[in-house]
Structures are given as structure tokens and as C-alpha cells.
Amino acid sequence: MLVILLIISMLLNGFTSFRVAHAPDRKGEIFWAFTGVTINLAILGLFKYGSLLTHLFVDNLTNVTPGEGAIALLLHLPLPIGISFYTFQGISLVVDVFRNRDKDNSYVGDSLVRHLVNTSFFIALFPQIIAGPIVKANTFFPQIQTKYFKYIKWDIVFRSLTIGYFLKMVVADNLKDYTYWIACPYCQGQATSTNLVLLFGYSMQIFADFAGYSIIAIGLGAALGYRFPENFNFPYISRSIAEFWRRWHISLSSWLRDYLYFPLGGNRKGQTRTYINLMIVMTLGGLWHGAAWSYAVWGMFHGFGLALERFFGLANKKAEEQVKQLPFWQQFILDFIRVMAVFWFVSLGWLLFKLPQFGEALQFMGALFKNVGKPPDLRFVAPILIFSLPVVIYHIPHFPTFEHLTNRYLDPSKNKIAKGLQNMALATMLFFIVLNSGSSNEFIYFQF
Amino acid sequence: MVRPLLILIFLLSLYHTLTIGKVLPSSEGISIEETNYVKVEKYVYHDSKIDVLLVGSSRTAKLDPQYISDDAANLGMRGLSSATGLELVKNTKLKPSIVLVEINETIGRQDEDLIKSLFNPFNYYIRLYFPMFRTEYRPVSVFIQAVRNFLEKEDIISLEEIDQQRINLEFRETIVKEAIQDNDQPLSEDAKATLRRDAESIKSQIKSIEDGDVRVVLYNVPGDPRIDNTMKQRQEQEFLRTLFPPKKFEWLPEPPAREWNTSDGTHLISNDAKVFTEFIRDKI
Numbered sequence: 001m002l003v004i005l006l007i008i009s010m011l012l013n014g015f016t017s018f019r020v021a022h023a024p025d026r027k028g029e030i031f032w033a034f035t036g037v038t039i040n041l042a043i044l045g046l047f048k049y050g051s052l053l054t055h056l057f058v059d060n061l062t063n064v065t066p067g068e069g070a071i072a073l074l075l076h077l078p079l080p081i082g083i084s085f086y087t088f089q090g091i092s093l094v095v096d097v098f099r100n101r102d103k104d105n106s107y108v109g110d111s112l113v114r115h116l117v118n119t120s121f122f123i124a125l126f127p128q129i130i131a132g133p134i135v136k137a138n139t140f141f142p143q144i145q146t147k148y149f150k151y152i153k154w155d156i157v158f159r160s161l162t163i164g165y166f167l168k169m170v171v172a173d174n175l176k177d178y179t180y181w182i183a184c185p186y187c188q189g190q191a192t193s194t195n196l197v198l199l200f201g202y203s204m205q206i207f208a209d210f211a212g213y214s215i216i217a218i219g220l221g222a223a224l225g226y227r228f229p230e231n232f233n234f235p236y237i238s239r240s241i242a243e244f245w246r247r248w249h250i251s252l253s254s255w256l257r258d259y260l261y262f263p264l265g266g267n268r269k270g271q272t273r274t275y276i277n278l279m280i281v282m283t284l285g286g287l288w289h290g291a292a293w294s295y296a297v298w299g300m301f302h303g304f305g306l307a308l309e310r311f312f313g314l315a316n317k318k319a320e321e322q323v324k325q326l327p328f329w330q331q332f333i334l335d336f337i338r339v340m341a342v343f344w345f346v347s348l349g350w351l352l353f354k355l356p357q358f359g360e361a362l363q364f365m366g367a368l369f370k371n372v373g374k375p376p377d378l379r380f381v382a383p384i385l386i387f388s389l390p391v392v393i394y395h396i397p398h399f400p401t402f403e404h405l406t407n408r409y410l411d412p413s414k415n416k417i418a419k420g421l422q423n424m425a426l427a428t429m430l431f432f433i434v435l436n437s438g439s440s441n442e443f444i445y446f447q448f
Numbered sequence: 449m450v451r452p453l454l455i456l457i458f459l460l461s462l463y464h465t466l467t468i469g470k471v472l473p474s475s476e477g478i479s480i481e482e483t484n485y486v487k488v489e490k491y492v493y494h495d496s497k498i499d500v501l502l503v504g505s506s507r508t509a510k511l512d513p514q515y516i517s518d519d520a521a522n523l524g525m526r527g528l529s530s531a532t533g534l535e536l537v538k539n540t541k542l543k544p545s546i547v548l549v550e551i552n553e554t555i556g557r558q559d560e561d562l563i564k565s566l567f568n569p570f571n572y573y574i575r576l577y578f579p580m581f582r583t584e585y586r587p588v589s590v591f592i593q594a595v596r597n598f599l600e601k602e603d604i605i606s607l608e609e610i611d612q613q614r615i616n617l618e619f620r621e622t623i624v625k626e627a628i629q630d631n632d633q634p635l636s637e638d639a640k641a642t643l644r645r646d647a648e649s650i651k652s653q654i655k656s657i658e659d660g661d662v663r664v665v666l667y668n669v670p671g672d673p674r675i676d677n678t679m680k681q682r683q684e685q686e687f688l689r690t691l692f693p694p695k696k697f698e699w700l701p702e703p704p705a706r707e708w709n710t711s712d713g714t715h716l717i718s719n720d721a722k723v724f725t726e727f728i729r730d731k732i
């Protein structure tokens with residue numbers, strides 16, 4: 001059934017985008033674009049949110065019996081793996097063709113069959129079908145052409161696969177054995193410092209897990225001659241929440257920006273409307289992650305953070321320019337404080353990913369203030385800090401204050417010592433993949 | 449691409465030399481899963497006779513076999529049960545003289561993946577000839593073990609101090625209260641059916657081990673008396689005795705009645721685990 005759904009998505013998006021490109025008039029273009037987007041959203045809504053909404057309905061109406069007929073079916077609908085990713089890709093195809101209708105729509109072509117084949121390839125390309133990056137039609141379709149072995153960039157393939165598998169198998173899969181203890185009631189017995197380290201570890205784990213997958217997908221794409229967009233750009237050195245969203249899950253945040261935030265009016269319709277748009281986009285972005293209210297709350301939490309930041313002007317260009325005028329050490333301290341503030345804000349949000357039950361998340365928050373004087377439990381703290389270290393080292397050279405130094409002195413394409421260091425780092429990562437991989441665990445983002 | 453691979457070969461060769469040369473300390477495992485793997489791998493690759501072997505769950509894992517004898521070993525595994533330990537004993541040629549089997553509600557928890565992974569020919573032989581691939585030689589765990597060994601040399605702490613550091617009384621009482629509430633009901637028919645099914649499987653494992661001239665003794669590790677004396681727990685123990693009747697199976701005598709102290713209602717604190725292990729030593 002899940003494969004049938006995937007085939008439906010390929011046919012639906014291939015057919016409607018073709019009709020948009022070849023509609024005789026504007027009405028036809030709008031009709032086919034609207035049809036494509038609506039059916040995509042209806043399928044996503046039914047399979048992903050059907051159960052959540054039915055629960056809401058059943059829980060609040062006493063005369064509805066959950067165990068019968070259509071209601072039982074809705075409550076037990078399976079969640080097709082990767083549906084959030086390939087549905088968004090499908091929508092991007094229809095919308096991109098619609099937006100480019102006056103321009104050169106060369107990637108649609110004149111043959112429906114050819115376009116259906118290309119669309120199927122675009123949607124079902126194996127490295128990214130399950131957990132992204134969400135590839136946009138206008139960047140992918142032009143790449144569909146005959147590939148030659150000699151043009152494959154093997155160094156990128158090797159580097160991406162090594163870094164990706166290292167992040168997933170060594171960092172994320174090992175950290176999961178410790179971050180497990182975030183769960184309650186364990187959290188209540190642990191020292192505040194231990195709980196803080198566990199939360200820190202979970203932030204590192206979720207990054208390593210998802211960034212690892214994305215980098216592997218990029219490597220596999222490169223091995224096939226395709227370039228997928230970067231999905232992460234050192235998110236934990238962000239100095240504002242807005243910057244975090246420009247660095248974290250870039251393919252989703254840019255999708256939401258291009259296909260939701262801008263169409264809603266973005267920031268061009270006054271302050272109040274901007275805040276409302278931010279909250280709408282972030283709440284829906286939260287719900288995209290999963291059919292549970294905790295994800296919506298997580299989205300709202302970020303939306304609220306973005307709105308507050310905007311209200312106080314913390315992330316605007318003027319403030320950035322003022323910081324750049326400060327002496328180096330003052331800039332560093334200020335950047336450090338801002339990076340830490342954003343990191344802990346984001347980490348607190350991840351709590352809702354780890355503990356989707358609000359009660360448990362609140363218990364954990366309470367536990368943070370409970371055992372303040374108790375010494376940290378080194379059985380958890382030491383491994384978490386060690387396994388998190390690669391993520392920290394991965395981010396440090398890109399810390400805002402000295403990123404320019406990294407670009408000047410640590411660019412492997414310009415500097416032999418840097419190239420040697422890169423080779424050493426890759427060999428060390430392989431060494432740990434061979435000897436220190438954790439037990440296999442499903443990618444966290446597979447569930448979305 | 450070639451240079452990192454050459455460096456990798458160099459690093460692996462160096463590490464292999466350090467492990468077979470016993471320069472690196474072997475780790476006891478730093479996570480639950482890792483600790484379980486270290487134990488089972490040590491058991492599977494052991495080459496000297498084991499006198500007494502304890503198999504069971506995390507309750508047994510708390511018992512230090514050194515208090516029984518220098519040739520005793522413990523296959524008590526957190527999150528698992530006697531079934532996994534017995535399966536390992538069944539699959540290895542060098543059998544211990546006595547196997548002590550923990551019998552309680554956990555008996556059904558068997559990790560088949562662990563067994564398959566251990567005896568998969570590729571994994572088995574690569575770990576046999578290249579010990580660096582064993583869990584006990586994972587680089588991060590070895591590093592933590594080395595630091596731990598260094599700190600322990602500097603500062604030897606008693607079992608009482610370990611208990612004091614790790615036990616949170618308020619947390620323990622919360623857990624105990626919840627457990628008493630959960631166990632304040634009769635043993636359900638479903639639970640009985642599950643125990644019956646699990647017991648059949650354990651019995652066949654015991655039979656196969658006993659055929660190899662191994663003495664098998666059953667026992668249970670005491671927990672917090674307030675939980676052990678609840679209706680469900682008592683009925684469970686009685687029911688297990690009917691499934692493993694003392695006429696057919698050798699049971700360890702009941703441990704002396706005392707206030708067994710636990711860290712969470714179920715697992716004995718280090719000091720009481722020592723007392724119970726010494727009790728086992730005296731009775732077998």
C-alpha cells in the first residue's frame with residue numbers, strides 16, 4: 001500500500017505539473033496547480049494527521065465509538081515512511097512549474113511519458129526519499145541527463161560518506177545509549193548537572209543523526225552524479241534563532257519560506273502580520289515533523305522565539321554591524337553568549353522531540369531545579385562529553401568570530417597542512433567507524 | 449581518498465598490536481548494552497574453566513562473582529534475563545561446573561539478535577583472531593577505563609561510599625510506591641500464561657545444559673521487602689515454584705530474612721549485593 005501511495009504521488013505530480021506547463025490559459029494553469037497541491041496536501045493530511053484529528057474528534061464527542069467503521073480505520077492508518085518528504089517535493093514541482101510558467105519550462109518538455117519518468121525519478125531517488133534533503137524541482141530537473149563515470153567527484157563521495165557515517169554510527173548511535181536516561185522517572189533521581197549534560201547530549205545526537213543522514217544522502221547523490229542541497233550549515237554556532245533556521249534543516253526551512261511564508265506575505269505586510277506569519281509557518285513546520293500536539297508546541301516555541309527576537313531587534317543587520325565594530329575579544333564574548341543562549345533555547349525545544357508527552361517534559365524541567373547540589377554522574381557525563389566532542393570540533397572552526405581565520409588557513413584546497421589534517425581526520429573517523437560504532441538505530445527523522 | 453585509507457590501515461595495525469600486547473586496558477563497558485556485550489564476549493571467548501556461572505537479569509548483574517570464587521563469572525545482563533545466558537552456555541563447548549539461574553518474572557527476555565551476532569561466523573572469527581573488534585576494546589571505552597583505573601588508584605572508595613553517591617532516597621521512595629501500587633493486585637491469567645510459556649523454554653535450555661554434566665541451581669535475588677511482599681510478587685514466586693518444582697529442580701535456599709536495601713526497589717545496593725553473593729557462595 002505504501003508503494004502504491006508513492007506511485008500515486010509520482011503520477012499525480014507528474015501529470016498535474018505537465019498540465020500546468022501546457023495549459024492553454026491562465027485559468028487552466030491555476031486549476032491544475034491548485035488540484036496538484038490540494039491532492040498532495042489531502043493525502044498527507046489523511047495519512048499523517050488523520051489519526052491525530054480523529055482522536056481530537058473522538059475524545060471530545062461522547063456519542064462517537066472509536067472502535068467502529070471509518071473512525072477505527074482513521075485511528076489506525078499507517079504512516080507511510082518518507083511521506084512528508086516526497087509530498088513536499090511533489091508540491092515543489094507543481095509550484096515551481098506554475099511559477100516558471102512564463103519562463104523557460106524546459107525541464108517539463110513536450111512528452112508526458114518522459115516527464116512522468118523524470119518525476120518518478122525525482123520523487124523516488126533512493127538516497128533522499130526517506131529523510132531528505134527535500135530537493136526542489138527547479139534545482140533537480142536540470143540535472144537529469146546522461147551521467148559519465150569520469151565526471152563523478154569521488155573525493156566528495158568519499159568525504160561525504162565518511163563524515164555522514166561517522167556522525168550517524170559513532171556519534172548518534174553511541175549517544176542514544178545515554179540520552180535514553182532523559183526519560184522520567186530516571187530524570188528525577190539525577191543531578192541537575194547530569195540532566196543538563198543529557199540534554200546537551202541529545203542536541204548533539206539529533207544533529208549527528210540527521211546531519212549524518214543528509215550528508216550520506218549527498219554523498220550517495222554525488223556517486224550517481226547528482227548534487228543535492230546542503231541541509232546543515234553548522235547550526236549550533238547560530239547567534240540568533242533566525243540564523244539557526246538558516247543553518248538547520250535548510251531544505252525544509254527554505255521550502256517553508258518559499259512555499260508558505262512568502263505566499264502568506266512574509267514580512268511585507270506590517271509588524272503584526274509578520275508575527276502571525278511566523279507563528280503559522282513555525283507551527284505548521286512543527287506539525288510537519290509529526291502528528292502530535294507536542295510538535296505543534298515545539299513549532300510555536302520556535303515561532304515565539306523568532307517573534308521575540310524580531311520585536312527586540314536582536315537579529316537585524318544593524319545590530320550585527322554594531323557587533324562587528326567591537327574589539328575582537330568583546331566580539332568573541334558577545335558571540336559566545338549569543339551562541340550559548342540560542343543553543344540552550346534550541347536544546348530545550350528538542351526536549352519535546354525526546355519526550356513527546358508534555359507531562360514528562362515538564363517533569364524533566366522540574367528535575368533541572370531539583371538536585372542542584374548533587375554531583376554529576378560520571379557514568380553518563382563522561383561518555384556523553386566524549387561522543388559529543390566531534391560535533392563540537394566540527395562546529396568550532398566556523399564560530400563567527402574566527403571563521404575568517406579558518407577560511408584563510410584551514411582551507412584544504414589552498415593549504416597543504418590543512419589537506420594533511422583533513423586526511424588524518426578522515427582516517428580517524430574511519431577508524432572509529434570500524435571500531436566504535438554504536439548499535440544500529442533507526443534515523444530519528446525516518447519517523448517524520 | 450588513498451591517503452586516508454593508508455593512514456587507516458596504519459592506525460588499525462597499531463591498535464591491533466596494542467590490544468594483543470595487552471598494553472591497553474580492557475573495558476567493562478560504559479553503557480548497558482556495551483556492558484552486556486563485554487560480558488557475553490568474555491564468556492564466549494574464555495579459554496579457562498569457569499567454576500560457577502550466574503545467569504540472569506540486571507538483578508544478578510549487580511552480584512560480583514569474585515565473592516564466590518576467582519573462577520566464577522556473571523552473565524547477569526541488564527534488560528535481559530536468564531534465557532540469554534542459558535542460550536550462551538548451550539552454544540559454547542567449555543561448560544561451567546555450576547550454573548545458577550535467576551528465576552523470576554523476567555525469564556522470558558531473550559535477545560536473539562545478540563546471540564545471532566555473536567555466533568555469526570564472520571563476527572565470531574574476526575573477534576577471535578583480532579581482539580580489537582571485541583566490545584571490550586572499543587577505543588572510547590578503553591580510554592574511559594584507563595581514566596577510571598587511574599582515578600581509582602588515586603582514590604579507593606568503599607562500597608558504602610559508592611552506594612551513598614548513587615542512591616537518591618526520594619527517587620527510590622517514589623519508585624517503590626509506584627511499584628507497590630502496580631503489584632497490589634493478583635497475578636493475572638495472562639501473566640501466568642506468559643510465565644508458563646517462558647518456563648517451558650527455560651526448562652528445555654536447562655535440560656540441554658544438564659545433559660552436559662552441569663549442575664543447575666535456581667534462585668531469585670531479593671528486592672525491597674515492601675515490593676517482594678506484595679500480592680502479585682508473592683503469587684508470582686509461588687507460581688514459579690510450581691512451574692519449577694523443587695522436587696525436580698534444585699533451588700537455592702531462601703536467603704535470610706533481612707531488610708534488603710535497594711537503589712530503586714529492585715536492584716540491591718553494592719553492599720547488600722555482596723552479602724547476597726556471599727550467601728550464594730556458602731550455599732552451593
